[in-house]
Each structure stands twice: as structure tokens, then as C-alpha cells.
Amino acid sequence: MGDRTVQPDLTDSQWQRLLAYGVPSDAAEGEVLFRAGDAWADLILVETGLTEVVRDALPWMPETQIATIGPRGFLGEVGLLNGQRPFLTGRVVAPGRIRRIDRPALQRLMAEDDELCDLLLHTLWARREFLRAGPAALSLKIVASSSASAGLALRRYAERLDLVYTWVEADDPGNAELLATHGYRRDDMPVAIIQGEPLSNATPGEVSAALGLAYTNDDETPADLAVVGGGPAGLAAAIYGASEGLRTVLLDSIAPGGQSAATSRIENYLGFPFGVSGDTLTDQASLQALKFGVRVFAPCEAAALEWAADPLALALADGTRVHARAVIVTTGAQYRRLPIDRWDEFEQGGIYHAATPLEIRQVAGDPVVVIGGANSAGQAALALAANGCSVRLVVRGDGLSAAMSSYLVDRITEDPRIRIHTGTRVTGLHGDSSLERVTLSGTTSEAVECRGLFCFIGAEPATDWIRQLDRDDHGFLRTGTDIVRLDPAWGSMRRAPLPFETSLPRVFAAGDVRRGSMKRVAAAVGEGSSAVASVHLALSDLPG
Known part of the structure; x- marks a missing residue:
């Protein structure tokens, strides 16, 4: 070294x-x-x-x-x-x-000495990258098929959290003897081998617990701020909260990044004239959060919110309770799915909701279909074409310009590797153990070869776990002056809801989950950071 x-x-x-x-x-x-x-x-x-x-x-x-x-x-x-x-x-x-x-002394150092903070941050990050490429990576081995959704989910979790690990591809014939020697069967996969101990049918949650990344509160002190959801809005809220002196925890049901981490390239984000991938932006934001002392826990799925005068309580899916004086909900949205036969089956391998290098590796050079007419679909189509794929972009509407940025429309229409099918829907999925063809119906009606179906048709707000909050007809959270139904808890308050505050006091919402939000990465970052200003005002009203 x-x-x-x-x-x-x-x-x-x-x-x-x-x-x-x-x-x-x-x-x-x-x-x-x-x-x-x-x-x-x-x-x-x-x-x-x-x-x-x-x-x-x-x-x-x-x-x-x-x-x-x-x-x-x-x-x-x-x-x-x-x-x-x-x-x-x-x-x-x-x-x-x-x-x-x-850790307390290290956080003081990071806050008090900018030069040492930068030196340590660069060094610690460089060491992580150094370790990922050497024998240290054998401390965590993942044995799985990259064509299976469970294996892909575990690998995505490891990549999103920048874990040091080794991937063993179960579909590689060269690994057959190794798998047989250790007795790993397909029914056992994915297998996570942690410090030499195998864990069959491993989930991100089990690996998280083994690595010490599951939620714990060692001293039982409530957090000042709990941010639920690790997309751009959540990361921004956590960073601003922690940098302004709030004891902050960030919880995400999968791993930091949200839908933006699935974006292959963002061309119009401020400060990146050559574009930036969603996973690169997520990596840098996650490191920035750690710099300011944010405790990041994933996967940690919030299941319920319990309001109290102080503190609030979040119940996680595993029964753990997180106490915080204020909560910012930035859970974003969940991917929409098409009501097509065998969709569930092929989601186990062949249907993707992201086009990062991890997914693109599975289909490089193969024919693929991308569904959707907004920026995420356009970025995916270009990324797949750049990796040797023959791409069909399927759009239900009459054109691309209604929801896609003009610079993307121009690049797609000029790319000979991308065929655009407007006025068309995907209506059938075909294949034996993996996706082989899809049926198109509409302006184009035919069955076409397809080894990967990339679906970008929007998402539903992830708010089912907080039904007590005022939501619109589509499930998006109302905030500030937009609130129609205030919770009775406001009866004891001496103020009206603040910007980004929901129908419950000290519970805020930002990003795609909020009614009226712009549904863009830059806007989500702005909302997350702005919501923290309201958090400070709300906490100043509390006694003590």
C-alpha cells in the first residue's frame, strides 16, 4: 500500500x-x-x-x-x-x-479542520477502492446468477453501498467445479460468504445486519432528524441537516440513490458540463453525507409513523423503532409495472427498471426494448446503444417531445442503433427460462427479439405506509398551504404548517413524494435542502 x-x-x-x-x-x-x-x-x-x-x-x-x-x-x-x-x-x-x-472525536475533526477532513476523506475513500481490487474482497463473496433477480438485487445493494466484495457468477461454466466442491445448489442462491461463513438465500437485509449496517441506536438518544428515503431529496436533506448541527439518520429500504441511481447519464445537472451518471452522483453524495456525520442505514424499510409530542417514532419493517424529533419523508415513488402475463416471472430475469452498468452488462450486444417517453427512457436507450445493443424505443404517445428534453430527442433520432416506435405498446412476453421476444401492438404490430426489457413508465408515490397524512387522489403528500385536512395534533400548536411540512407537525416531505414537486433530480435536491430550514423552525418551537 x-x-x-x-x-x-x-x-x-x-x-x-x-x-x-x-x-x-x-x-x-x-x-x-x-x-x-x-x-x-x-x-x-x-x-x-x-x-x-x-x-x-x-x-x-x-x-x-x-x-x-x-x-x-x-x-x-x-x-x-x-x-x-x-x-x-x-x-x-x-x-x-x-x-x-x-467516532465523536473523528466527527469533531471533520467539522473543525477542513484540511485534515479533506485529506482523511480522500485517503479513506482511496483505500476502499484499493481494497475492492485486492484479496480483501474475498472477505465477502456473493455466489449467484446475474440473470436472477435475487442475485442482481444483492449485487446492486453491494454496489450502491460500495462494499468490498467478490462476485462469483453461477452461470459461468468455469465456476461449475467450484460450486460443486462447496455444495452450492441453485436453490441456495444467492449465497453470501461473510468471513468464510456461508449464508444461503441471502438478502440485502441479512448481509446488512452481518456487516453492522442495520439500524442501531447505541445510546438510545433520539435523532434530531430522521430522513426516510435515500434519493436525491433524502441525501440533500441529510447532508444539510447534519452540516447544520442536527444529529441525522438516513434510512432507505434498498440503498442510497433512489431512482436517480438507475439513471445512466444526467446531462443537464448543474456543475457537470460533460454529464454525470446517477450512480456516480449517488456515490459522491453518500460520501458527503458520511463526511458530515450522517448515519446511513440500508436496507431499512419504514413501515409506520407514530406521532408524539416529542420525539416521533418510526417503526421499521423488522419491528425496530427509530425515534427522532423531526422526520422528512423522501421515499419517492415505486416503479410502475405493466399488466402483462408472465411479467412477474420475467422480473426474475429479463425485465429491468434501471440501466446502470450493472444491468447493461447483462444484455451488452443483444437486442433490447426500452419502454417510456421521458428522460430516463431516453438516457437508457442511448446508454444501451453505446454498449452494442440494438434498441427499440417504444412510446405509447405520438412522439418524444411531450415529456423528453430536446437534447435527448435530437440524440436519439440521430442514432442509427435506436428504432423509435410511437403509438405502440408492449403486450406480450415470450421465452422459456429467460426473456427472448416481446409482442408490440399499435402503430407497430409484431413480435421482436428482446433479451432485456427496460421499463421506464413512471412510478407511484411510496406513501402507503403513512396513510394518516393528507394525500391527494394519486397518493402524493400535501404540504404547507396545499394541505386540505390538518391532523388534530395541530390543535395544540401556535403556528400553521411550514413550507414542506405535512398534515402532522414536524413531519415534512420533499422530492417526488410531494404533491406539486417537479420530478427532476435538481429540483429534488433543492427541496430536500430547503425542507431542513423548516425543520430548524419547527424544532425551535419545542421546549428545551
């Missing part, structure tokens, strides 16, 4: 300032500083002596040294910002003196 991006040279001034945040102690030879699977790990500064980081021995492989770190170095990677359990072990090789910086 000699690369200076992962092992930076600190100036005397930087090192002395860093030491000031740590608690000193002597370290004996062989002492374990942190162990893979520990509940929490500190940032460890090495004043004297020598330390090493190793991947523990696995049943089929001996212990492997990842790095040695000596004086003026430090042990840690980006997972310690969010409380992820270490997946490596650190120990002392030669005795010396160390300093431990625990």
Missing part, C-alpha cells in the same frame, strides 16, 4: 493536529487493535512501532497481509465513518505507541 493516495505523507503540522484528537496508549507486539467483525473501530494513529492489516484466514485460504503501517501513518478506511464492522484485522508487529480517535 505504497501509493500516496492510500498512504499519504503528512506534514509536521498536519500530524501534530491529527495527534491532538487521539487518546494515547502503548501497543505491545501481537496486540490486536481491531478485529474483523468488531462492533466498531477507531481511527488508529501510529506514533512509533509497526502495525499490519490482514485479511483473516478463510477455510480455503490462509491469512493474507494487506498492508503494513508505520510511524506517522494511520489505520482505517471509509467504513468507519458509518459504523460498518471492520472486515479486516489490525494488529501490532513491533511495539510502540498509538493514538485512538473514536
Whole structure:
């Protein structure tokens, strides 16, 4: 680990300032500083002596040294910002003196010293990327078929959270002997092997719990702000809340990013003249949230909201309760599905609601169909065509210009790899174990080859879990002066609902879930950050 991006040279001034945040102690030879699977790990500064980081021995492989770190170095990677359990072990090789910086001290450092904050953030992130490409990635192995929805969901979860892992493709004939040796059957998949221990039929929730990313509240102190939903609005709300001094938690039922993470390219987002992919934007926003001390938990599905004078309570699907003085709902919307025979069957492999590199790899070079007439469909069509796919863009309306940005319309109409079918619907799905053809009806009526159906036909607001809030006929949350039905809880209040506040006091909504929102990434970011201003006003009304 000699690369200076992962092992930076600190100036005397930087090192002395860093030491000031740590608690000193002597370290004996062989002492374990942190162990893979520990509940929490500190940032460890090495004043004297020598330390090493190793991947523990696995049943089929001996212990492997990842790095040695000596004086003026430090042990840690980006997972310690969010409380992820270490997946490596650190120990002392030669005795010396160390300093431990625990999470509260690390958060003070990040807030008080911009130079050290930037240096640490760059280094911790670079180390995560370094570890993803080496033997440390064997600490988490996922054995699954990329054509199966459960395997794809687990891989998407790992990618969205930037976990260090190794993917073993069950459909690769070259892995057949390996699977047989370990006794992994198709019925067991996906299998997650965590520190050598296999977990059959693994779900993102089970992997999250094993890695320490499930919700916990160690000191039982209510959060100042709980943000439910990790799309652009939720990430913006969490970042602004935490950066302005609110103890903030972010909960998402899948992983941070929302629908924007499924967008292959956003061309008109402020500050990115060459465009930016949704997953890149999500990665950077997630890291920014961790920088400001947001605790990010996923998958954590909110199942109910219970109002109280202070604090509020969120009940998660697993029965866990999250207490917070204010809540911002940014759950966005759930993908619409077509009422076509065998839709459920092919959603297990062949139907996609995203066109990120993860999905595109499954169909690269094959014929595909994209359904939808808005920007997300247009971006997907261009991305698929750029990866060698023959693309049919199926639009129910008479043209593309009604809901798609003109720059996308121009690029699509000029691309010879994309055929546009307006006034057309997909009415049939065909294939044996995987999707092979779809039936088009309307202006174009024929069965066409299709190895991947990418569906971008909008979404329904994800508000069924909060039916007590005032919603419009389509399920979108009313806020501010738009509210028709106030909850009786307002009877004891001395104010009217604030901007972005719902029909329940101190419960706010932002982004696609809110009635009247613009349904654009930039607008969602603006709403999420603006809602925090109202949170501050609402909390100032509370006693204490």
C-alpha cells in the first residue's frame, strides 16, 4: 500500500493536529487493535512501532497481509465513518505507541479542520477502492446468477453501498467445479460468504445486519432528524441537516440513490458540463453525507409513523423503532409495472427498471426494448446503444417531445442503433427460462427479439405506509398551504404548517413524494435542502 493516495505523507503540522484528537496508549507486539467483525473501530494513529492489516484466514485460504503501517501513518478506511464492522484485522508487529480517535472525536475533526477532513476523506475513500481490487474482497463473496433477480438485487445493494466484495457468477461454466466442491445448489442462491461463513438465500437485509449496517441506536438518544428515503431529496436533506448541527439518520429500504441511481447519464445537472451518471452522483453524495456525520442505514424499510409530542417514532419493517424529533419523508415513488402475463416471472430475469452498468452488462450486444417517453427512457436507450445493443424505443404517445428534453430527442433520432416506435405498446412476453421476444401492438404490430426489457413508465408515490397524512387522489403528500385536512395534533400548536411540512407537525416531505414537486433530480435536491430550514423552525418551537 505504497501509493500516496492510500498512504499519504503528512506534514509536521498536519500530524501534530491529527495527534491532538487521539487518546494515547502503548501497543505491545501481537496486540490486536481491531478485529474483523468488531462492533466498531477507531481511527488508529501510529506514533512509533509497526502495525499490519490482514485479511483473516478463510477455510480455503490462509491469512493474507494487506498492508503494513508505520510511524506517522494511520489505520482505517471509509467504513468507519458509518459504523460498518471492520472486515479486516489490525494488529501490532513491533511495539510502540498509538493514538485512538473514536467516532465523536473523528466527527469533531471533520467539522473543525477542513484540511485534515479533506485529506482523511480522500485517503479513506482511496483505500476502499484499493481494497475492492485486492484479496480483501474475498472477505465477502456473493455466489449467484446475474440473470436472477435475487442475485442482481444483492449485487446492486453491494454496489450502491460500495462494499468490498467478490462476485462469483453461477452461470459461468468455469465456476461449475467450484460450486460443486462447496455444495452450492441453485436453490441456495444467492449465497453470501461473510468471513468464510456461508449464508444461503441471502438478502440485502441479512448481509446488512452481518456487516453492522442495520439500524442501531447505541445510546438510545433520539435523532434530531430522521430522513426516510435515500434519493436525491433524502441525501440533500441529510447532508444539510447534519452540516447544520442536527444529529441525522438516513434510512432507505434498498440503498442510497433512489431512482436517480438507475439513471445512466444526467446531462443537464448543474456543475457537470460533460454529464454525470446517477450512480456516480449517488456515490459522491453518500460520501458527503458520511463526511458530515450522517448515519446511513440500508436496507431499512419504514413501515409506520407514530406521532408524539416529542420525539416521533418510526417503526421499521423488522419491528425496530427509530425515534427522532423531526422526520422528512423522501421515499419517492415505486416503479410502475405493466399488466402483462408472465411479467412477474420475467422480473426474475429479463425485465429491468434501471440501466446502470450493472444491468447493461447483462444484455451488452443483444437486442433490447426500452419502454417510456421521458428522460430516463431516453438516457437508457442511448446508454444501451453505446454498449452494442440494438434498441427499440417504444412510446405509447405520438412522439418524444411531450415529456423528453430536446437534447435527448435530437440524440436519439440521430442514432442509427435506436428504432423509435410511437403509438405502440408492449403486450406480450415470450421465452422459456429467460426473456427472448416481446409482442408490440399499435402503430407497430409484431413480435421482436428482446433479451432485456427496460421499463421506464413512471412510478407511484411510496406513501402507503403513512396513510394518516393528507394525500391527494394519486397518493402524493400535501404540504404547507396545499394541505386540505390538518391532523388534530395541530390543535395544540401556535403556528400553521411550514413550507414542506405535512398534515402532522414536524413531519415534512420533499422530492417526488410531494404533491406539486417537479420530478427532476435538481429540483429534488433543492427541496430536500430547503425542507431542513423548516425543520430548524419547527424544532425551535419545542421546549428545551
